[in-house]
Amino acid sequence: MIGFEDVKSSPTYFYVQIFNLSFDQPNVPIPFDTARLKVGGSMNLQTGIFTVPRKGKYFFSASGIGFILASSARFWVDIHIMRNGNRIGSSSPDDTANFRQWEQFSLQSTLNLQPGDQIWWEIGYMNAGFKISHNGFNHFTGFLLEEEITHSLK
Known part of the structure; x- marks a missing residue:
């Protein structure tokens, strides 16, 4: 037999969005105001930080x-996924805006994490005039793929 029989993990997953506020502060976690799904109690909407419950x-x-x-100059912004204050992934859209230019970003990551690790996303560098949009256009999702349970079986 491969694996463990009849071992249950406590579910941990979330899907949050920004609906009611735009956001334009660099180098701080981006807060969220709407939880579409939040199981396991590890995602804090107000701080925007997910705290890992299990290894x-x-x-x-x-x-x-x-x-x-509007801008006639080149414009760019860095969006980061952060782990314990360290950048682990980035997306950097750039363009020249004629009038209220929309910029898309997307980041994904699969990580081995320890209890207490913290994950969030934030704006890194940005030109003046950039804002994360509201009205449900921004999404942050996370879930436990595989719990490391070997230490609890000893």
């Missing part, structure tokens, strides 16, 4: 749009 492999996805105001 294992987790999957995260962040996607959405932001907008820039």
